[in-house]
Structure formats: C-alpha cells, structure tokens
Amino acid sequence: WVLNSNKFDLSGLRNKVVWDFAERMGTMTYVTECTWVQLYINNEYRGMYMLTELVEIANERVNIDETITKSEDKGYLLEIDFRGNYEDTPYFYINGYGKSPTTDLHSAREFVIKNDDVTDEDVAYIKSYIEKCHAAFMSGNKEAIEELVDLPSLIDMYILEELGKDVDVGAASFFLHKKEGGKPYFTAPWDFDFGFGTYGPGTSTWGLVSEGNDGCDWFA
Secondary structure, eight states: OEEEOOTTOTTSOHHHHHHHHHHHHOOOSOOOOEEEEEEEETTEEEEEEEEEOOOOBSTTSBOOOTTOOOGGGOOEEEEEETTGGGSSSOEEOOTTSBSOTTTOGGGBOEEEEOOSSOOHHHHHHHHHHHHHHHHHHHHTOHHHHHHHSOHHHHHHHHHHHHHTTOTTTTTSSEEEEEOTTSOEEEEOOOOOTTOSSOSGGGGOSSSOGGGSTTSOTTTO
C-alpha cells in the first residue's frame, strides 16, 4: 500500500476520477483501489492523503502465475518509465521508442520488468515480443496490432490518457500486463497528479497530449 500525498494536485481528485472512470470502462485487467485518510503521526496532523494499492503482481492486483518457468508461457508486468535505470530491476530499451539512451538518458524509455526472479531468457523473450508490438504500432496496420496486443484495452487507455491530459503518457508510470501465453493488455492507469491541463505540454488547449514532444509514439 502507498500513502500518496497527491503533492502536485491540490484538489486531491485527479487520480480518483481516472481510476473510477477506468473501472467503469471494464477492459483493464487491474485498476487501483483507494480511499482518503487524514494522516496523524505522533498526534500531529499531517494532512489529507490517499491510501492506494501499489501496482504489483498479486492475486487481487495484477494477477500473474509466477510458478510458470518457461519464458514464452510466463505472464509479465512491464512499466515504461524513464527512471527505470535508477532502480535495481531488470529493464530493456526498444530502438525507436523514445530517444536513444546513448544521447539522452533522461528521455530514454526503459521497459522495466516488475516480476520476481527474472532470467536473461525472460528479458530476451519479452524484449523481442515488445519489439514486434512496436513495429506493428508504427506500421499503423490494425490487423498486425490486433494480432499482438489487446486492442480494446489499448483504445480505453488512449481515451483515459487523452481526457486526463497525462503528460507522463508512454514515458512514466505506464503499465502493460502480458497474460500467460497471451497478449499484452494496457492496464493500471497511474499517477495523474500532473494531468488535466496543469503541467508541461498538457497545458495547451490544442492537439492531443499523446502526441506531445515526449509523448507516446504508439498512440501518436
């Protein structure tokens, strides 16, 4: 569980609005549950926080059977996050998705594998699969995309990201759940405190935030 201060959201409502909307859309494999709490530490009032589930592999969260050992049969939870190389967690890059890590590390997009006990074979397999997804997205061919990923979840995540004007779209706190032996689902919308037209390229009143300077190549 996480005590979220919603530091950049004085309303405290943005994440809750997105999560309620996502739950009602019905295609996400997992949507965070939360509630508000008044936080006291040693009888000193610290303000209103949001008590939220952490996005992780668990029975009532992103449900993955981690007893499966064969790489191509496993389920995977991936997070796209430009800060992924700061953590002690396996990750990989996709050529053509975001800037090259050799020229601009902060703008590079790490695909972080959130599973426990990740092997080199797992990394090689899931990287190869996501590279195929990337090629399909960039081709614009609907049939090629639909063969590799769950299209309804992709569309619903796109709608959420656009309506929420999420400047982190495709760059941070952006999750994919590849089911065991199946397709990746776009899932677990997260971290909309910078959303709704309050920060960076999302403050513009024109265009689509998913096509912003550092947005999501796939949605664009």
